[in-house]
Amino acid sequence: MSHKHPVTTPRKSATFDDYTLSEIRRAAATGIYDIRGSGTKRKVPHFDDLLFLGASMSRYPLEGYREKCETSVTLGTRFAKKPIELKIPITIAGMSFGSLSGPAKEALGRGATLAGTSTTTGDGGMTEEERGHSETLVYQYLPSRYGMNPRDLKRADAIEIVIGQGAKPGGGGMLLGQKISDRVAHMRNLPKGIDQRSACRHPDWTGPDDLEIKIQELREITDWEKPIFIKVGGARPYYDVALAVKAGADVIVLDGMQGGTAATQEVFIEHVGQPTLACIRPAVKALQDMGMHRKVQLIVSGGIRNGADVAKALALGADAVSIGTAALVAIGDNDPKWEEDYNALGTTAGAYDDWHEGRDPAGITTQDADLMKRVDPIAAGRRLANYLKVMTLEAQTIARACGKNHVHNLEPEDLCALNIEAAAMAGVPLAGTSWIPGQGGF
Amino acid sequence: MPVFDLATTELRALNASLHALDKNGENAEFEVINPRGAHAVAVGIDAPVDVHIKGSVGYYCAGMNETANITVHGHAGPGVAENMMSGKVVIKGDASQYAGATAHGGLLVIEGNASSRCGISMKGIDIVVKGNIGHMSAFMAQSGNLVVLGDAGDALGDSLYEARLFVRGKVKSLGADCIKKDMRPEHIELLGKLLSDAGITDVKPEEFTRYGSARQLYNFNIDNADAY
Numbered sequence: 272m273s274h275k276h277p278v279t280t281p282r283k284s285a286t287f288d289d290y291t292l293s294e295i296r297r298a299a300a301t302g303i304y305d306i307r308g309s310g311t312k313r314k315v316p317h318f319d320d321l322l323f324l325g326a327s328m329s330r331y332p333l334e335g336y337r338e339k340c341e342t343s344v345t346l347g348t349r350f351a352k353k354p355i356e357l358k359i360p361i362t363i364a365g366m367s368f369g370s371l372s373g374p375a376k377e378a379l380g381r382g383a384t385l386a387g388t389s390t391t392t393g394d395g396g397m398t399e400e401e402r403g404h405s406e407t408l409v410y411q412y413l414p415s416r417y418g419m420n421p422r423d424l425k426r427a428d429a430i431e432i433v434i435g436q437g438a439k440p441g442g443g444g445m446l447l448g449q450k451i452s453d454r455v456a457h458m459r460n461l462p463k464g465i466d467q468r469s470a471c472r473h474p475d476w477t478g479p480d481d482l483e484i485k486i487q488e489l490r491e492i493t494d495w496e497k498p499i500f501i502k503v504g505g506a507r508p509y510y511d512v513a514l515a516v517k518a519g520a521d522v523i524v525l526d527g528m529q530g531g532t533a534a535t536q537e538v539f540i541e542h543v544g545q546p547t548l549a550c551i552r553p554a555v556k557a558l559q560d561m562g563m564h565r566k567v568q569l570i571v572s573g574g575i576r577n578g579a580d581v582a583k584a585l586a587l588g589a590d591a592v593s594i595g596t597a598a599l600v601a602i603g604d605n606d607p608k609w610e611e612d613y614n615a616l617g618t619t620a621g622a623y624d625d626w627h628e629g630r631d632p633a634g635i636t637t638q639d640a641d642l643m644k645r646v647d648p649i650a651a652g653r654r655l656a657n658y659l660k661v662m663t664l665e666a667q668t669i670a671r672a673c674g675k676n677h678v679h680n681l682e683p684e685d686l687c688a689l690n691i692e693a694a695a696m697a698g699v700p701l702a703g704t705s706w707i708p709g710q711g712g713f
Numbered sequence: 714m715p716v717f718d719l720a721t722t723e724l725r726a727l728n729a730s731l732h733a734l735d736k737n738g739e740n741a742e743f744e745v746i747n748p749r750g751a752h753a754v755a756v757g758i759d760a761p762v763d764v765h766i767k768g769s770v771g772y773y774c775a776g777m778n779e780t781a782n783i784t785v786h787g788h789a790g791p792g793v794a795e796n797m798m799s800g801k802v803v804i805k806g807d808a809s810q811y812a813g814a815t816a817h818g819g820l821l822v823i824e825g826n827a828s829s830r831c832g833i834s835m836k837g838i839d840i841v842v843k844g845n846i847g848h849m850s851a852f853m854a855q856s857g858n859l860v861v862l863g864d865a866g867d868a869l870g871d872s873l874y875e876a877r878l879f880v881r882g883k884v885k886s887l888g889a890d891c892i893k894k895d896m897r898p899e900h901i902e903l904l905g906k907l908l909s910d911a912g913i914t915d916v917k918p919e920e921f922t923r924y925g926s927a928r929q930l931y932n933f934n935i936d937n938a939d940a941y
Contacts, residue, residue, distance in 0.1 A: 303933070416834060416836070419815065420817065421777040421796070421798065445933075447933075448931075460837060460855050460856055461855055461875075462875060466933050468853070470853065474814045474830070474833040474852075474853075475773075475795050475814040475815070475833070476791075484752045484753070484771070485772075487753050488752065488753040488756055488773040488776050488792075491725070491728045491753040491756050491757065492756050492757030492776065493757070494732060495725070
């Protein structure tokens with residue numbers, strides 16, 4: 272007669288989970304750190320942890336089908352002779368030609384223009400596709416200065432000086448050789464097929480005092496017409512914003528750790544920088560302390576996905592938001608219709624992040640002439656415009672429910688938080704209480 | 714010839730007047746007096762004009778220059794001729810850090826010494842320095858030529874790409890992936906032309922040593938990790 276003892280269920284370590292084990296094996300086999308695109312994939316406190324209270328006895332809602340709720344935003348009112356006027360408070364973030372294909376850049380320009388908003392260049396310079404199809408184009412001024420020239424500077428609608436980005440505050444970039452086509456190599460003035468390193472620091476200034484002089488130069492070159500943005504990653508938002516104001520920014524772009532990158536070390540993406548939610552209130556506090564809130568506009572990016580996220584960012588004090596990853600998804604990134612191709616690359620739709628390898632089945636993060644044909648810039652641009660309109664309608668719906676006739680009238684008092692972490696980061700009460708944890712300094 | 718006295722005239726008026734010049738017009742001539750270390754003097758020009766600056770300038774003089782010939786009869790602060798596209802800039806005195814940074818074209822002549830990071834990230838400019846240059850010069854230099862009649866400081870040409878470096882004096886140390894290379898006939902010819910363009914007649918190209926990229930860091934290799 273056999274006898275079996277009860278056995279315990281096989282139990283995997285929470286510390287050494289499947290992903291961690293696979294990474295150890297990968298590192299051991301290759302001897303090189305993992306590089307990938309996109310932003311953090313870990314779960315961090317986010318806009319989902321906030322709720323709007325809505326109107327009630329003490330607040331009057333606006334009628335959704337009768338009463339207007341404005342969404343326009345003007346960027347660059349501090350010094351620029353020609354501020355940017357946008358119909359919606361959602362812009363398209365900087366993404367490079369080189370990292371993205373020409374048709375993808377064109378689609379972003381078309382979509383943004385249809386929706387009445389701006390798009391942004393990236394490392395690698397301005398392409399004709401992008402300038403031609405973008406009514407309002409922000410020109411990034413990056414440490415590498417790849418493709419940087421005064422002609423493009425003068426035909427931009429605004430200049431964005433990039434100090435850092437949320438995926439990698441303190442890090443430069445790398446465009447690996449397999450994505451360096453003849454055209455990309457020519458634009459960047461480097462040989463074809465070599466890895467192109469993008470510096471982490473600007474080559475001709477150091478620190479905020481120098482930056483003030485650099486901004487003076489850019490304004491002189493462009494006859495004080497263009498709004499000057501400063502983009503920072505979510506590192507020390509209170510002080511970074513204060514110093515950006517001091518350096519003379521018209522607009523500050525603040526990118527939290529959910530913000531994407533074309534290619535960076537996984538360890539950098541996941542372990543450096545703060546979540547977007549944690550960055551907004553300190554940034555707004557800095558502007559308020561300097562008497563510059565709404566005078567220097569704040570654009571928040573990193574993990575914006577829908578109109579609720581837009582409304583929450585604005586309620587916390589932002590003037591606008593910016594989307595990158597979500598815009599790529601709208602134009603076709605990680606679309607399940609290419610599942611077989613994703614499987615062939617050892618991944619699945621929704622998880623594909625080897626953007627640096629240039630084999631993107633969706634034809635977006637590639638320079639492969641055949642793959643990029645999968646992006647129809649007109650249809651993809653239409654999808655992006657549709658998505659931007661939906662986000663805007665959603666934000667308006669929430670704003671009206673809170674009794675606001677402009678999305679900028681949303682305020683922290685319209686919010687509560689679902690957990691202590693989000694309450695502390697957003698500076699709003701924990702739901703059901705009047706408790707705001709963490710008050711007393713950042 | 715218009716004369717702008719920066720002691721009594723706003724910098725904006727000078728740059729606006731320079732920007733108003735017709736890029737296809739006749740060659741113009743401007744004089745700037747009393748610059749007194751002002752920043753962003755004569756920046757963003759895109760027209761044929763000779764600009765004579767009588768005195769020393771601050772940061773970014775001649776920044777992003779196209780076409781113009783700009784002469785500073787004094788010293789220049791950081792970032793002189795940064796991102797220049799074409800034209801010629803001559804500094805009669807010394808230049809501070811980042812001279813000719815990221816510049817795509819044109820000729821920058823520094824008759825005195827240049828400080829650190831001269832020609833950083835240069836993308837096609839020709840730079841001729843009659844004196845010495847400081848440390849980390851030609852860092853990540855992509856293309857163009859850097860000619861130094863004197864000595865170079867530490868870490869010359871660190872992580873450089875395809876730029877050519879010609880040094881007549883001593884090099885304190887070479888940066889990562891920068892090596893000494895042979896002077897072939899085409900380099901002698903090129904250097905002769907650069908010296909001539911800079912108005913230098915008393916120095917021979919054969920007196921220089923050429924440095925360039927070993928091209929060992931062009932594609933990431935874990936075995937080179939110590940070099941980064």
